[in-house]
Amino acid sequence: MDWIQEFLPLSVERINVWIGALCTFAIYSILYRENPFYRFFEHMYIGLAAGYALGPYLVDVIYRYWWEPIRADGIWWLAFVVPFGMYLYFIYNEKYGWVSRLVIGSLIGAYAGLTFQAFSSRYLPQLQGALSKVLWYPPNATGEIYLSTLINNWIFVIILLSVLTYFTFSFEHRGAVKRTALVGRWFLMIGLGTIFGNTVMARMALLIGRVYYLLDSWLMIRVGGG
Amino acid sequence: MGSYQHAQDNWFAAFMIGFIALAVLINIWRARAGRELYIRRIPGLDAIDEAIGRSTELGRPVTMIPGLTAFGVEAVQALTIFKYITKQIARFATPMRLLTANATVYAVAQEAIADAYNEAGRPDLYDPDSVRFLSSEQFAFASGVAGLLQRERVAANFMFGIFFAESLIFAETGNIVGAVQIAGTVSITQVPFFVAACDYTIIGDEFYATSAYISREPVLLGSMVGQDLAKIAFGSLILGGAVLSTVLGADHPIIQLLGKPGGWEPFMEWIRLKLGGG
Numbered sequence: 001m002d003w004i005q006e007f008l009p010l011s012v013e014r015i016n017v018w019i020g021a022l023c024t025f026a027i028y029s030i031l032y033r034e035n036p037f038y039r040f041f042e043h044m045y046i047g048l049a050a051g052y053a054l055g056p057y058l059v060d061v062i063y064r065y066w067w068e069p070i071r072a073d074g075i076w077w078l079a080f081v082v083p084f085g086m087y088l089y090f091i092y093n094e095k096y097g098w099v100s101r102l103v104i105g106s107l108i109g110a111y112a113g114l115t116f117q118a119f120s121s122r123y124l125p126q127l128q129g130a131l132s133k134v135l136w137y138p139p140n141a142t143g144e145i146y147l148s149t150l151i152n153n154w155i156f157v158i159i160l161l162s163v164l165t166y167f168t169f170s171f172e173h174r175g176a177v178k179r180t181a182l183v184g185r186w187f188l189m190i191g192l193g194t195i196f197g198n199t200v201m202a203r204m205a206l207l208i209g210r211v212y213y214l215l216d217s218w219l220m221i222r223v224g225g226g
Numbered sequence: 227m228g229s230y231q232h233a234q235d236n237w238f239a240a241f242m243i244g245f246i247a248l249a250v251l252i253n254i255w256r257a258r259a260g261r262e263l264y265i266r267r268i269p270g271l272d273a274i275d276e277a278i279g280r281s282t283e284l285g286r287p288v289t290m291i292p293g294l295t296a297f298g299v300e301a302v303q304a305l306t307i308f309k310y311i312t313k314q315i316a317r318f319a320t321p322m323r324l325l326t327a328n329a330t331v332y333a334v335a336q337e338a339i340a341d342a343y344n345e346a347g348r349p350d351l352y353d354p355d356s357v358r359f360l361s362s363e364q365f366a367f368a369s370g371v372a373g374l375l376q377r378e379r380v381a382a383n384f385m386f387g388i389f390f391a392e393s394l395i396f397a398e399t400g401n402i403v404g405a406v407q408i409a410g411t412v413s414i415t416q417v418p419f420f421v422a423a424c425d426y427t428i429i430g431d432e433f434y435a436t437s438a439y440i441s442r443e444p445v446l447l448g449s450m451v452g453q454d455l456a457k458i459a460f461g462s463l464i465l466g467g468a469v470l471s472t473v474l475g476a477d478h479p480i481i482q483l484l485g486k487p488g489g490w491e492p493f494m495e496w497i498r499l500k501l502g503g504g
Binding site for chain 1: 242370464469
């Protein structure tokens with residue numbers, strides 16, 4: 001009887017746990033088929049997410065990064081930013097729809113500039129790392145070179161060049177290029193398989209977490225961990 | 227301490243970026259001048275046409291999902307592909323749904339899809355409600371997409387853009403309802419899930435090539451050809467650099483110069499020593 005008393009949603013804490021369990025069952029019920037139970041919780045989830053997103057937008061963006069700098073630091077020109085962003089709503093007006101394109105154009109321009117800037121920090125270190133791979137014992141090496149390092153370097157350079165060949169599009173893949181690209185495709189698939197295995201492990205951990213919640217917090221069956 | 231991000235102490239970086247930008251710009255200019263730039267046909271393109279055909283036969287809707295893509299290059303490329311699909315299905319009045327998690331993408335997608343129906347000569351078929359913003363929250367969006375795929379029993383599901391952990395939820399749900407699924411993403415950690423659960427997957431840069439091939443837009447075509455030149459340059463540099471590193475040693479000033487921040491000074495010092503006979 002004590003267990004039933006504790007199990008039932010008779011306190012705020014237990015009501016929270018029950019809602020959590022109910023949501024879990026509702027969302028997982030789609031694995032069987034689409035049903036009204038799932039539909040209700042799906043729409044509730046989307047509604048809650050919309051409401052929840054509004055909070056951070058108002059507090060973290062509008063208040064912290066817009067209103068406060070204007071009010072406290074006197075950065076007056078920020079006052080133009082939000083009205084400019086709101087020009088996007090002109091998209092719904094046939095006559096003045098072109099105004100929204102000012103915002104869209106600015107977004108694309110900013111994105112292009114940032115991508116250009118990020119290119120150097122993302123790809124050039126990789127290029128530097130790749131082109132300094134030693135493929136054989138250098139005649140004037142200062143440190144010890146291991147055979148395993150050389151084998152790794154060979155594998156690295158071969159995979160890199162073959163995959164790079166696979167991702168060329170402006171000419172027909174024929175003869176040696178076609179064979180190299182095919183090797184690249186195989187290596188790519190092996191790499192993707194590794195990612196798949198790793199991520200499935202992580203997803204299983206998430207599922208175990210949910211099952212643990214249902215068993216431990218909801219049903220109060222103490223499992224593992226002593 | 228040097229930086230990879232700025233050219234002040236990394237002339238190699240400045241040279242490489244200049245080279246890539248020039249290769250892209252020259253090829254865009256060539257494409258605009260009317261030169262036929264070649265892009266090889268990606269096998270996934272045939273799969274797109276087959277999926278459209280199947281949805282037409284079944285008369286069930288087609289869904290298009292740009293994932294969690296924020297408005298940027300990938301969103302524009304995804305919308306280019308979605309416009310192509312919409313133009314194809316408009317000929318047979320097959321219903322479509324475009325589901326997005328980004329407000330800006332939503333606004334632009336509405337225009338793009340309306341344009342596609344106009345270009346197909348069927349503006350009457352455009353239903354503003356067919357382009358839907360579900361939620362900006364990742365798993366709320368995922369639950370909305372999963373519900374819609376099941377409710378409408380979609381015949382074909384196209385997923386192009388940037389995806390995260392929600393990718394497998396979409397692909398598995400599409401699989402459950404028996405939809406033909408084509409996915410294309412540059413999110414390399416999500417490609418394996420699409421490969422496992424979709425009928426055809428367009429991997430990495432193939433995504434950009436697909437939109438260039440479909441649209442024949444000079445900017446996209448020129449960019450693809452320019453990027454190919456950059457890839458060939460990168461490949462040659464890696465091969466040449468590895469040979470030089472093997473012959474001269476990885477810490478030789480020439481290798482330092484190639485890409486490493488602050489490599490200019492040791493290189494010039496080495497040149498001075500060489501010229502001075504040191």
